Amino acid sequence: MEKVNLEQKFGLFSEHWSPKIVGELNGQHVKLAKLKGEFIWHKHENEDELFFVVKGILKMEFRNKTVYVHENEFIIVPKGTEHRPVTDEEVLVMLFEPISTVNTGNENTELTKTILEKI
Amino acid sequence: MEKVNLEQKFGLFSEHWSPKIVGELNGQHVKLAKLKGEFIWHKHENEDELFFVVKGILKMEFRNKTVYVHENEFIIVPKGTEHRPVTDEEVLVMLFEPISTVNTGNENTELTKTILEKI
Numbered sequence: 001m002e003k004v005n006l007e008q009k010f011g012l013f014s015e016h017w018s019p020k021i022v023g024e025l026n027g028q029h030v031k032l033a034k035l036k037g038e039f040i041w042h043k044h045e046n047e048d049e050l051f052f053v054v055k056g057i058l059k060m061e062f063r064n065k066t067v068y069v070h071e072n073e074f075i076i077v078p079k080g081t082e083h084r085p086v087t088d089e090e091v092l093v094m095l096f097e098p099i100s101t102v103n104t105g106n107e108n109t110e111l112t113k114t115i116l117e118k119i
Numbered sequence: 120m121e122k123v124n125l126e127q128k129f130g131l132f133s134e135h136w137s138p139k140i141v142g143e144l145n146g147q148h149v150k151l152a153k154l155k156g157e158f159i160w161h162k163h164e165n166e167d168e169l170f171f172v173v174k175g176i177l178k179m180e181f182r183n184k185t186v187y188v189h190e191n192e193f194i195i196v197p198k199g200t201e202h203r204p205v206t207d208e209e210v211l212v213m214l215f216e217p218i219s220t221v222n223t224g225n226e227n228t229e230l231t232k233t234i235l236e237k238i
Contacts, residue, residue, distance in 0.1 A: 003194040005182050025195050026217050027168035048144035067122050075122040078146050096215055098145050
């Protein structure tokens with residue numbers, strides 16, 4: 001029952017596209033990630049995924065549209081939905097998603113993180 | 120797949136201690152609430168509960184300690200843990216918890232909200 005300070009946690013890492021676990025509840029993880037550049041197209045077969053933007057502007061690409069998510073906004077990507085996060089500048093996000101969620105979903109690439117650090 | 124802007128959603132209601140649903144994923148709800156004053160002591164038998172403070176300072180009382188949660192901080196209250204949210208000034212929070220969660224947990228009082236509005 002300790003509180004978590006986002007700024008303090010974001011200060012503990014610098015790498016992009018490498019989510020860190022900062023909380024767990026009800027079978028879900030709370031993660032923080034730093035994003036920059038273009039990620040890959042992927043989908044999560046069984047998991048909905050929430051992106052809350054803490055800093056910057058996240059461009060979330062879908063096959064049929066693009067949504068720009070600003071600070072203090074979130075977007076929920078439903079399971080089975082192909083998406084690609086893209087950013088111009090560095091973006092800080094908080095993620096809510098099931099513990100089972102793998103960052104690259106159905107794609108297995110060098111960007112895939114199967115073991116996440118708890119910070 | 121529409122984004123949700125917290126400031127816009129908070130502008131849609133004014134009452135205290137009445138969470139509004141702004142998102143749903145993986146059997147969980149994302150809720151927004153405005154808190155002011157003292158809530159009641161309660162616990163949730165089966166649900167962990169996350170409080171993310173968007174504005175203000177939330178005083179979260181437990182039986183054995185008190186945690187002050189500031190803006191851009193969150194606290195997870197584990198299931199079965201008695202707690203009481205208290206604020207001096209109005210506090211805006213985002214909640215993340217199972218759909219089954221009732222605001223007053225094991226207590227049934229005039230503060231209990233069994234049907235929540237989606238905004």
